[in-house]
Structure formats: C-alpha cells, structure tokens
Amino acid sequence: MKLLVTGGAGYIGSVVTRMLLDHGHQVTVLDDLRTGHREALAPDATHAELPVHEAARVLTPDAGFDGVLHFAALIAAGESMIRPELYWDTNTVGSLALIDAVRAARVPRMVFSSTAAVYGNPTELPIPETAVKAPTSTYGATKLAVDMALTSEAIAHDLAAVSLRYFNVAGAYLRDGLAIGERHAPETHLIPIALDVAAGRRDKLQLFGDDYPTVDGTCVRDYIHVEDLARAHLLALDAATPGRHRIYNLGNGNGFTNRQVVDVVREVTGHPVPVEVAPRREGDPAELVASSALARDELGWTPAKATLHDMVGDAWAFYRAHVAGEREREE
Numbered sequence: 477m478k479l480l481v482t483g484g485a486g487y488i489g490s491v492v493t494r495m496l497l498d499h500g501h502q503v504t505v506l507d508d509l510r511t512g513h514r515e516a517l518a519p520d521a522t523h524a525e526l527p528v529h530e531a532a533r534v535l536t537p538d539a540g541f542d543g544v545l546h547f548a549a550l551i552a553a554g555e556s557m558i559r560p561e562l563y564w565d566t567n568t569v570g571s572l573a574l575i576d577a578v579r580a581a582r583v584p585r586m587v588f589s590s591t592a593a594v595y596g597n598p599t600e601l602p603i604p605e606t607a608v609k610a611p612t613s614t615y616g617a618t619k620l621a622v623d624m625a626l627t628s629e630a631i632a633h634d635l636a637a638v639s640l641r642y643f644n645v646a647g648a649y650l651r652d653g654l655a656i657g658e659r660h661a662p663e664t665h666l667i668p669i670a671l672d673v674a675a676g677r678r679d680k681l682q683l684f685g686d687d688y689p690t691v692d693g694t695c696v697r698d699y700i701h702v703e704d705l706a707r708a709h710l711l712a713l714d715a716a717t718p719g720r721h722r723i724y725n726l727g728n729g730n731g732f733t734n735r736q737v738v739d740v741v742r743e744v745t746g747h748p749v750p751v752e753v754a755p756r757r758e759g760d761p762a763e764l765v766a767s768s769a770l771a772r773d774e775l776g777w778t779p780a781k782a783t784l785h786d787m788v789g790d791a792w793a794f795y796r797a798h799v800a801g802e803r804e805r806e807e
C-alpha cells in the first residue's frame with residue numbers, strides 16, 4: 477500500500493514506519509519536526525516537512541494514497557492544562573484538516589492514535605471501549621473530539637476508520653544496530669525520567685501524588701511495548717472496513733503503580749533511583765487499565781513483550797546507546 481504517516485519522526489510513528497517498510501509498503505512521512513527528531517526518520521521513506529494542517533498539499537487526489545496513519549499530536553497531558561489552545565489547534569483542528577484532505581483525495585482508510593486519556597477516571601476496570609468517556613485533561617478531550625469526528629466521517633463518507641486507544645507506551649525498537657526509543661523534550665513520562673535518574677542525569681524522581689486510592693497511593697497505569705503497539709497498526713490497516721469506525725483499546729490488562737515501575741527501573745539498572753513525593757499532577761486519573769479483548773478477538777492481536785521488565789530493559793538499552801551520549805554532547 478502507499479501510506480501517509482503523520483508524526484513519523486516521533487517515538488511511535490517512527491517505529492510503525494519501520495515496520496510498514498519492512499512489510500513492503502511505500503511510506504511518506506508528514507512531520508513538521510516540532511517535537512520529533514530528523515534522525516528518527518526512516519531513510520527509505522519520503523519526508524514532507526509540513527504541519528498536519530497542510531496535509532492536502534501532499535494528499536492530493538492524484539497522489540494515489542491507500543491509507544493514512546495519523547500519529548502527529550502534542551501529547552503531554554499536564555501541558556495541555558496550561559496551554560489548551562495549543563492542544564485544540566494541533567490535535568483537533570489539525571486532525572479535522574487532515575480528515576478533509578483524506579475525503580478530498582478519496583483515501584479509503586485512516587488509522588488514528590487515540591488514547592486511554594479519553595476515559596478520564598474510569599467507572600469500570602479493566603476499561604472496555606464502551607466505557608464512559610469523560611477526559612480529565614484537555615489532551616484527552618482533543619483526542620476524543622477526533623474519535624467522534626471519525627465516527628461521523630465513516631458513516632457519512634464511507635471512510636474505513638480505526639482508532640487505537642493506546643495505554644502507556646514504553647520500551648524501544650531494537651534491530652540490527654537500529655534503536656528507536658522515547659525522546660520527548662521536555663520529557664514528562666515516568667520511565668524515561670526514572671532512567672535519567674538511573675543514569676545520573678537527574679538527582680531524583682518526583683512522584684506526583686501518593687494519596688490516590690490505589691495499593692500504595694500512587695497512580696496505576698497499563699504499559700504496552702512499542703513493538704506490540706506497532707504490530708497492531710498493521711493489523712488495523714487490514715481490518716479497516718468502509719463505512720465503519722472501529723475502536724480498540726491497546727494495553728496488557730495489567731496495572732502497575734508508579735512505585736512498582738520505579739522498583740523495576742531499580743532492578744533493571746542496578747541504581748537506587750531516589751524518589752521524592754510531590755503534589756499530584758493536574759489531569760491525572762488514579763487508575764487506567766485496559767481491556768484489550770476486542771483487539772485480541774477482532775484483530776487477532778497478542779502482545780509478545782508483555783512484562784514491565786521487557787519494556788524497561790529495552791528502554792534502558794536504547795537510553796544507554798543513544799540518549800546518554802546525546803545529553804553529554806548537549807552539555
């Protein structure tokens with residue numbers, strides 16, 4: 477297939493691009509590099525350095541694209557509470573422009589990166605796709621709006637749409653000397669920050685809140701390896717059906733508290749990783765654990781790297797190979 481991947485210079489989009497190319501697809505990456513990395517771009521993909529709002533410049537009716545995978549977004553829930561206008565414009569206005577371009581170019585299928593953040597504080601655990609959607613962050617709300625737009629687009633204009641609601645993505649893609657991992661700037665995610673502490677680049681980890689109604693008072697999250705997540709995108713492209721918007725949660729169905737995650741980082745790195753309890757971060761739900769039964773049943777998806785040790789181990793291998801040296805050069 478000829479595919480457009482938005483956000484293909486980012487963490488997840490660059491891994492999915494590699495897998496699509498490995499499976500013989502032709503890929504154009506649309507990414508304006510606002511948070512991505514030029515060196516994460518796959519050499520065998522074409523790159524259009526454009527904002528997603530201008531996707532119509534690439535997605536022309538004559539270009540013959542068979543599908544779009546839409547990763548481009550701003551992703552920090554905490555920041556989205558402080559700069560909501562930026563998130564509405566990038567994530568929602570940008571996605572609506574992309575959907576317009578998809579329609580105008582008669583592209584038959586679209587796969588969208590949605591998120592567990594659409595559910596807010598869940599009323600049932602593990603969370604099925606049918607659960608109440610009540611986002612606690614602007615980030616989650618901007619993604620839910622796009623999910624809703626895709627539902628109407630599928631019904632009204634026969635688009636084959638799939639939303640994949642990722643839970644917490646972790647780990648790295650390691651192949652024949654190639655390592656792609658998480659590198660957000662500023663980094664806000666728990667595991668890469670804990671690895672920074674283990675590598676001696678930060679003194680301590682701040683734990684945001686220890687008074688949640690969970691086993692040890694810290695938030696619970698469901699982690700999924702980026703490689704397992706990437707495979708789900710290939711399955712979603714095949715399962716996409718004209719006139720339907722399919723929605724799948726992607727997680728392992730196991731919750732880990734933030735303290736348990738830090739313990740695994742200590743085991744994997746052999747570093748004590750000191751922590752300091754800090755106030756809660758606004759917009760954080762207490763517990764998010766996925767039911768991915770639908771993805772397993774309908775897509776035939778089964779995660780292969782399901783343990784936190786797998787994910788933290790691969791993230792640490794990536795960190796030592798790339799991030800540590802890069803930070804040293806920056807200093």
Ligand SMILES: NC(=O)c1ccc[n+]([C@@H]2O[C@H](COP(=O)([O-])OP(=O)(O)OC[C@H]3O[C@@H](n4cnc5c(N)ncnc54)[C@H](O)[C@@H]3O)[C@@H](O)[C@H]2O)c1
Nearest residue numbers: 483485486487488508509510511512527528548549589645
């Ligand atoms: N990382 C996670 O744990 C997680 C969890 C749930 C959902 N998601 C979703 O997955 C997707 C990818 O996340 P990621 O962790 O790879 O993020 P990332 O920040 O590493 O990558 C995002 C990429 O999109 C590009 N981009 C952003 N806005 C753009 C715009 N308007 N026009 C063009 N390019 C733009 C950036 O330059 C970057 O390369 C996002 O949509 C995110 O909401 C991520």
Ligand SMILES: O=c1ccn([C@@H]2O[C@H](COP(=O)(O)OP(=O)(O)O[C@H]3O[C@H](CO)[C@H](O)[C@H](O)[C@H]3O)[C@@H](O)[C@H]2O)c(=O)[nH]1
Nearest residue numbers: 551591592593643644664665666669682683684695734757
């Ligand atoms: O320095 C830190 C960083 C994070 N945390 C805590 O660790 C947990 C996980 O936080 P992350 O920032 O790693 O991940 P989130 O659960 O906030 O968000 C991630 O998963 C969501 C879906 O669940 C969204 O899609 C979002 O894009 C993605 O970043 C939260 O309780 C957070 O408060 C800390 O205690 N200290």
